[in-house]
Amino acid sequence: MSLIESKWKSCILDEIRSGEAMRPSEIHKSLPEAAPRVLDIQLKEMVEDGLVSKTIYPELPPRSEYKITELGVSxxxxxxxxxxxxEEHIEIFERKYGKK
Amino acid sequence: MSLIESKWKSCILDEIRSGEAMRPSEIHKSLPEAAPRVLDIQLKEMVEDGLVSKTIYPELPPRSEYKITELGVSxxxxxxxxxxxxEEHIEIFERKYGKK
Structure with a gap:
């Protein structure tokens, strides 16, 4: 359960759900409200947990790509x-905490 | 999503799911691996978020009870x-991180 306890982890999985490999910069761009450094930490943990795979291409400059794993898909x-x-309960929370 | 980001929050909801009111000490006993102080903080946040209701009975000594709300049930x-x-994936994580 703690695997996705950070809100950005579920957003990241949602972004890479199609199964296409994404470069770190693309993931950063797709979630502009999150600090890139925060996303990188989450990605690293998700790779350790087996939800995401990371491939590093030995090019110059080195290129890396993230891809959702079968475990992540599940x-x-x-x-x-x-x-x-x-989404269904957003009104309750907007009433309470104000719109974000 | 961040509403249940702490692992104990989902455990607490699971414990009070029947809808019966529970006293703090009963909740502490039902989750002995968690520090009572941690559970109390989580309960307070869950009351603020509307997942759990708290009733304080003006007795001596004062008695309080927690109950799951409709929002919590949802x-x-x-x-x-x-x-x-x-549970389905526990083996993967036991292999990786060792049994807890």
């Missing part, structure tokens, strides 16, 4: 229901 | 699928 239905729950 | 299916996912 988490997508849960992430989807969390996102759906969030 | 999160249970997601928590269940998270717990199920965790």
């Amino acid at each position: 988490l997508l239905p849960i992430i989807d229901s969390m996102l759906r729950w969030g | 999160l249970l299916p997601i928590i269940d699928s998270m717990l199920r996912w965790g």
Whole structure:
């Protein structure tokens, strides 16, 4: 459960869900509200947990790409229901905490 | 999504899911691996978020009880699928990080 306890982890999985490899800079761009450094830390942890794979290409300059793993894909239905729950109840929280 | 980002929050909701009111000491006993102080902080946040309601009875000594709210109940299916996912994949993580 703690695997996706950071809100950005589920957003990252949602971004790379198509299965296409993404470069770090593309992931940064797709989640502009998150600090790139924060995303990089999350990605590193997700690689360690086996949710995401990282491939480093020995080019100059070196290029790296992230891709969702089978384990990561198996988490997508849960992430989807969390996102759906969030959308369904957003009004309650906007009323309470103000719009973000 | 961040509402249940702490692992104990989902455990607490799971414990009070029946809808019966529980006293803090009962919740502490049902989750002995968590420090009571940590659980109390989580409960306080969950009351603020509307997932749990707290009733204080003006007795001597004062007695308080926690109960799951409708909003909390609506999160249970997601928590269940998270717990199920965790059980289905527990071997991978035990292999990786050792048994806990």
